Amino acid sequence: MKVKNRNRLMKSIFSAVLLCLVTFINIKCSSYSFTGSSVSGHLKTIYIPVSQDKSPAAIPGLRELLTDNLIQKFINDNSLQVSNATSANSSLDCVITSVTDVPSIVSAGEQISARKLTINVKVAYRDLVMKKTVFDKNFSGEGQYVPGQTTNERQNAIEIAVNFISEDILLAVVSGW
Numbered sequence: 001m002k003v004k005n006r007n008r009l010m011k012s013i014f015s016a017v018l019l020c021l022v023t024f025i026n027i028k029c030s031s032y033s034f035t036g037s038s039v040s041g042h043l044k045t046i047y048i049p050v051s052q053d054k055s056p057a058a059i060p061g062l063r064e065l066l067t068d069n070l071i072q073k074f075i076n077d078n079s080l081q082v083s084n085a086t087s088a089n090s091s092l093d094c095v096i097t098s099v100t101d102v103p104s105i106v107s108a109g110e111q112i113s114a115r116k117l118t119i120n121v122k123v124a125y126r127d128l129v130m131k132k133t134v135f136d137k138n139f140s141g142e143g144q145y146v147p148g149q150t151t152n153e154r155q156n157a158i159e160i161a162v163n164f165i166s167e168d169i170l171l172a173v174v175s176g177w
Contacts, residue, residue, distance in 0.1 A: 039079055039080060039173070039174055040127065042089065042129050042130075043080060043089050043090045043127060043129070044080065044081060044089060045080060045081045045082070045083035045087060045088045045089050045090065046074060046080040046081070046082060046083065046088055046090045046091065046092055046173075047082075047083055047084060047085045047088035047090070047091045047092070047128075048067060048070050048071050048074065048082060048091070048092045048094075049067075049085070049091070049093060050063060050064065050067045051063040051064075051066045051067045051070075051094040051095065051096060051121070052093075052094070052095045052096065053095075053096040054095055054096065054097055055096045055097060055098045055099045055119075055120075056098070056099075057098070057099035057101075059099060059158065062096060062099070062119075062158065062162075063096060065158070065159070065162050066094060066096065066121065066162050066165065066166070067094070069162050069163060069166040070092065070094070070166050070169060070170070073166045073167065073169075073170045074170060077170055077174060079174045080173070080174070088128060089127070089128050089129045090125065090126060090127055090128055090129075090134075091125075091126045091128060092123065092124075092125050092126075092169070092173065093123070093124045093126070094121050094122070094123050094169075095121065095122045095123075096119060096120070096121050097120045097121065097122050097138070098118075098119075098120045099117065099118070099119050099120075100116075100117070100118045101115055101116075101117045101118075101154075102115065102116055102118075103115055103116075104116035104144055112147055113146065114144050114145070114146055114147075115144065115145055115146075115147050115154075115157075116142055116143075116144050117142060117143050117144070117145065117154065117157040117158060117161055118140055118141070118142040118161065119140060119141055119142070119158070119161045119162065119165060120138060120139070120140045121138070121139045121140070121165055121169075122136070122137075122138050123135075123136070123137055123138070123139055123169055123172075124136045125172070125173055134173075135172065137172065139165045139168050139169055139172075140161075140165065141160070141161035141162060141163070141164030141165035141168070142157075142160075142161050142164070143156065143157030143158060143159070143160030143161040143164075144157055145157040
């Protein structure tokens, strides 16, 4: 009888220890974050100058929209502090290379019922401490809108495309992917 009670006691203790261990592992694993996972340790600040617009479309305010969107994304992410040119240890130079606006849905009678606006941006991310280019990549984003409605529809498509581009750029900088 004593042996059975002892075995039950050992099983209960083993189960309790196992439960505590599993709970501890789950808590530790769930608190892991990828934010800033591969930003070099010596890089703490980033300078984002006003983007250049070398696209033939030359949409008024597009370069400022992209720049402001990028700055806000970096502020919200908080992996690199946005800084001025003289005190930053990295920089992000963006050039809008093209904007295309083409039909995406053509309905019966060759009526265009939707258009796709695509923005392409060439981005150079530089490590100013080590004096090297971390990456030089092209990014693109798109938005769709219904033509013939208000001009705000096209502007919304532009903002959607810029938002996608900004998210991809931020991810490329902070994750190294």
